[in-house]
Amino acid sequence: MVAAKRDTSHFVGVLGWPLEVTLSPLMHNVAFRGLGLDWIYLRWPVRPEDLADAVAGLRALGAEGANVTMPHKESIARYLDTLDGDAQAIGAVNTVRRSGDELIGHNTDVVGFSEFLVGDAGVRPEGASVLVLGAGGAARAVVKALADLDAGDITVAARNPEAAAGVVALASDMNRTVGEVAWDEAAGRVDGVDLVVNATPIGMGGETLLGEATFRASQCVIDLIYSPPTTPLIERARAAGASGWGGLGMLVRQAAASFAIWTGRPAPLDAMSAAAIRGIGHHH
Numbered sequence: 001m002v003a004a005k006r007d008t009s010h011f012v013g014v015l016g017w018p019l020e021v022t023l024s025p026l027m028h029n030v031a032f033r034g035l036g037l038d039w040i041y042l043r044w045p046v047r048p049e050d051l052a053d054a055v056a057g058l059r060a061l062g063a064e065g066a067n068v069t070m071p072h073k074e075s076i077a078r079y080l081d082t083l084d085g086d087a088q089a090i091g092a093v094n095t096v097r098r099s100g101d102e103l104i105g106h107n108t109d110v111v112g113f114s115e116f117l118v119g120d121a122g123v124r125p126e127g128a129s130v131l132v133l134g135a136g137g138a139a140r141a142v143v144k145a146l147a148d149l150d151a152g153d154i155t156v157a158a159r160n161p162e163a164a165a166g167v168v169a170l171a172s173d174m175n176r177t178v179g180e181v182a183w184d185e186a187a188g189r190v191d192g193v194d195l196v197v198n199a200t201p202i203g204m205g206g207e208t209l210l211g212e213a214t215f216r217a218s219q220c221v222i223d224l225i226y227s228p229p230t231t232p233l234i235e236r237a238r239a240a241g242a243s244g245w246g247g248l249g250m251l252v253r254q255a256a257a258s259f260a261i262w263t264g265r266p267a268p269l270d271a272m273s274a275a276a277i278r279g280i281g282h283h284h
């Protein structure tokens with residue numbers, strides 16, 4: 001199919017379901033306006049059974065691309081023409097870019113996490129030992145980023161052993177060894193690591209995670225949850241003198257990377273970050 005010819009505004013949007021809460025339209029529209037670009041970012045709640053039609057719609061209407069969120073990050077790949085390296089490596093797409101008549105799948109969660117880790121949290125990941133909780137799309141992006149940054153021992157803990165084995169296999173495809181620990185033994189591993197990353201939704205409702213663990217001042221704890229901005233895990237880490245970070249920084253960094261992919265321009269990080277903080281304030 002040939003993309004529609006248009007001389008109107010450029011448009012992108014986010015595909016997800018149920019897509020109740022998303023900060024992406026706010027961040028990107030602020031960025032477009034700030035740079036004076038004739039672009040608009042829309043919200044597209046799309047049911048799983050309508051995803052194929054939605055992607056055909058992107059082509060027919062000439063969208064510049066899209067962000068992709070739950071539950072479509074994995075299933076959208078089959079409707080795209082090619083996948084770039086990170087999307088291919090972790091089997092998940094969070095950004096689509098149109099290039100001529102082709103739709104290309106990217107994954108900016110990987111670079112979003114590494115830029116946040118190094119640029120914002122100030123962590124030096126080379127050789128660091130890391131415990132990653134969860135084995136979903138976010139965990140895979142974190143493991144890929146850590147492997148790219150030459151982290152030391154990486155251990156994954158997940159309640160579903162098959163999902164954990166999937167992350168181990170993904171790492172082995174990248175010639176990396178990743179260890180696995182049973183979910184109820186994760187707390188016991190905290191003492192031996194430099195960095196803990198929560199890539200599960202546990203804590204969104206104030207739930208405790210790694211209840212028996214104690215933290216040290218030299219450690220860094222990153223919770224990918226961004227709404228609410230802090231979780232009990234982060235608070236406990238900070239109370240022990242460790243550095244604790246929520247997921248907002250990664251969210252802004254992955255959005256900035258998508259923005260650059262679509263527009264070819266560096267994203268206005270400060271404006272996007274301020275917009276995200278404002279948006280979270282509205283949800284809480």
Ligand code: NAP
Pocket residue numbers: 070109112134135136137138139158159160163198199200201202224225226247248250251252254
């Ligand atoms: P996902 O693909 O659904 O994976 C979620 C993972 O958490 C799975 O391993 C799941 O295990 C596990 N999990 C869920 N509930 C659990 C529980 N009660 N006990 C133990 N494990 C549990 O989701 P995702 O896309 O990876 O996202 C994970 C989290 O990261 C979410 O909170 C999301 O908001 C956040 N995130 C943040 C950013 C950011 O930019 N800051 C980006 C992406 C994701 P099962 O497979 O057994 O269900």
